[in-house]
Amino acid sequence: MKTLKIPEATVIRLSVYSRYLNQLENNGIITVSSGEIAEGVNGSPAQVRKDLAYFGEFGTRGVGYNVKDLNHHIRKILGLDNRWNVVIVGAGNLGSALTHYKGFQERGFNILAVFDNDINKVGLRIGGVPIYPVSHLSEYVKKEKVQIGIVAVPAQYAQEVVDALVEADIKAILNFAPRVINIPGHIDFRNVDLVVNLEILTFNMVNK
Amino acid sequence: MKTLKIPEATVIRLSVYSRYLNQLENNGIITVSSGEIAEGVNGSPAQVRKDLAYFGEFGTRGVGYNVKDLNHHIRKILGLDNRWNVVIVGAGNLGSALTHYKGFQERGFNILAVFDNDINKVGLRIGGVPIYPVSHLSEYVKKEKVQIGIVAVPAQYAQEVVDALVEADIKAILNFAPRVINIPGHIDFRNVDLVVNLEILTFNMVNK
DNA sequence: GACTGTGAAGCCATTCACAGCT
DNA sequence: AGCTGTGAATGGCTTCACAGTC
Numbered sequence: 001m002k003t004l005k006i007p008e009a010t011v012i013r014l015s016v017y018s019r020y021l022n023q024l025e026n027n028g029i030i031t032v033s034s035g036e037i038a039e040g041v042n043g044s045p046a047q048v049r050k051d052l053a054y055f056g057e058f059g060t061r062g063v064g065y066n067v068k069d070l071n072h073h074i075r076k077i078l079g080l081d082n083r084w085n086v087v088i089v090g091a092g093n094l095g096s097a098l099t100h101y102k103g104f105q106e107r108g109f110n111i112l113a114v115f116d117n118d119i120n121k122v123g124l125r126i127g128g129v130p131i132y133p134v135s136h137l138s139e140y141v142k143k144e145k146v147q148i149g150i151v152a153v154p155a156q157y158a159q160e161v162v163d164a165l166v167e168a169d170i171k172a173i174l175n176f177a178p179r180v181i182n183i184p185g186h187i188d189f190r191n192v193d194l195v196v197n198l199e200i201l202t203f204n205m206v207n208k
Numbered sequence: 209m210k211t212l213k214i215p216e217a218t219v220i221r222l223s224v225y226s227r228y229l230n231q232l233e234n235n236g237i238i239t240v241s242s243g244e245i246a247e248g249v250n251g252s253p254a255q256v257r258k259d260l261a262y263f264g265e266f267g268t269r270g271v272g273y274n275v276k277d278l279n280h281h282i283r284k285i286l287g288l289d290n291r292w293n294v295v296i297v298g299a300g301n302l303g304s305a306l307t308h309y310k311g312f313q314e315r316g317f318n319i320l321a322v323f324d325n326d327i328n329k330v331g332l333r334i335g336g337v338p339i340y341p342v343s344h345l346s347e348y349v350k351k352e353k354v355q356i357g358i359v360a361v362p363a364q365y366a367q368e369v370v371d372a373l374v375e376a377d378i379k380a381i382l383n384f385a386p387r388v389i390n391i392p393g394h395i396d397f398r399n400v401d402l403v404v405n406l407e408i409l410t411f412n413m414v415n416k
Numbered sequence: 417g418a419c420t421g422t423g424a425a426g427c428c429a430t431t432c433a434c435a436g437c438t
Numbered sequence: 439a440g441c442t443g444t445g446a447a448t449g450g451c452t453t454c455a456c457a458g459t460c
Contacts, residue, residue, distance in 0.1 A: 006415070011407075011411045014407075015401075015404040015407040015408070016388070019386060019403075077411065077414075077415075078407045078414075079413060079414030079415075080407065084410060086406075092305075093304060093305035093308040094305045094309070096301060097300075097302045097304065097305040100301040101301070103386055103402065103403045104402075104403065107403050107406070109406060147413065148406065148410075172409040172410070172412070172413055173409075174406060180224070180228065180250055188409050190405055190408060190409060192400065192402070193224075194309065194400070195315050196223040197398055197400055198294075198312065198315070198317060199219075199286050199315065200216065200220065200223070200398060201356060201382060201396050202287035202356075202380075203285065203287055204219075204380070204396045205355065205396055207214070207285075207287075
């Protein structure tokens with residue numbers, strides 16, 4: 001749809017703007033300026049305006065932005081105007097925590113099922129979400145039209161889990177396993193690497 | 209120490225290179241070229257060389273890099289030549305998962321304690337790590353020389369927990385709460401935002 | 417007067433291409 | 439011949455500054 005290339009940093013900020021706008025909406029605030037948004041998210045006014053300008057003209061000169069309208073636009077831009085089906089692979093500590101995580105539901109993500117190979121976990125539920133064996137993963141993803149897979153298995157199993165998701169024609173994957181993953185370019189893929197994040201902190205502490 | 213400004217992207221890649229070099233070391237591989245590293249981490253050879261060149265000359269022309277030496281250098285650059293004391297605030301699902309997470313210990317992070325206000329959790333242990341009340345947080349951080357705090361509390365408590373860590377003169381904070389945090393500039397601070405990561409994926413799926 | 421939208425400038429990171437070693 | 443180290447070129451993101459609108 002959009003052909004113009006959008007910086008990933010802009011997309012990240014849009015998500016943060018949206019969360020801030022939710023807050024303003026809850027406080028009954030009608031109008032907001034780029035400067036106020038900037039203050040609320042620790043950014044700059046010019047950045048806010050530039051980010052929004054990629055997608056249209058949402059504001060009124062001399063006035064600012066309508067909070068509700070703008071938030072609606074941003075949610076639509078982010079694809080949050082309808083809900084997404086998600087599965088989590090790995091029912092260990094991290095997988096369980098992600099399954100319980102309230103923030104996903106609130107933002108339009110339906111966590112449909114968790115997959116694990118531990119025979120003692122299969123059949124149980126995590127906060128209402130059923131646990132199935134990994135052998136059923138591909139079939140389930142196809143049948144239930146799951147678009148997003150979250151990988152929270154130990155590093156050595158991550159590639160095979162990703163392969164199974166790819167085979168099932170998943171659209172996007174969020175990977176928590178600390179391992180370089182090979183994946184065809186047409187699938188959206190992101191890593192969340194907990195150790196790397198800590199090591200950036202130690203680097204900064206040591207090099208100053 | 210290092211005055212030259214290093215791109216954050218470079219630091220992230222160094223952490224990934226180091227993990228890949230561990231793998232090579234375990235496989236008994238002695239020498240590696242920038243091209244092989246690039247292949248192993250889905251990067252480019254020029255990028256690998258440029259990243260390393262910020263910190264010195266670690267390779268031999270015509271030959272490549274000594275795996276063990278290079279890994280040692282990178283770990284030192286990242287500040288991993290000695291261990292770090294870490295506390296986790298929040299003993300909920302996410303805090304528990306992070307406490308159990310094996311990857312931290314392996315890379316030199318000692319998780320000393322977890323803090324929570326739930327009276328039913330205080331006094332218990334998570335995989336051997338004791339849970340203390342949040343009221344003891346500042347005192348503990350000072351006394352035990354904790355350098356890194358991980359914040360895994362609900363969003364509405366995140367700022368006050370951060371304030372307590374700042375007051376205790378913590379050096380760095382990794383925040384998992386989906387909330388904009390205000391923090392003095394001299395403290396190293398990073399967000400890991402799970403929802404934002406999913407929303408980047410949905411943005412990419414919708415806009416193609 | 418206030419605030420948005422945007423071309424231009426400035427800044428930063430990545431890629432290129434080749435000189436320099438082994 | 440092979441591979442590193444690096445200045446130069448390119449590409450991309452952010453900031454600036456102001457014209458346009460209410």
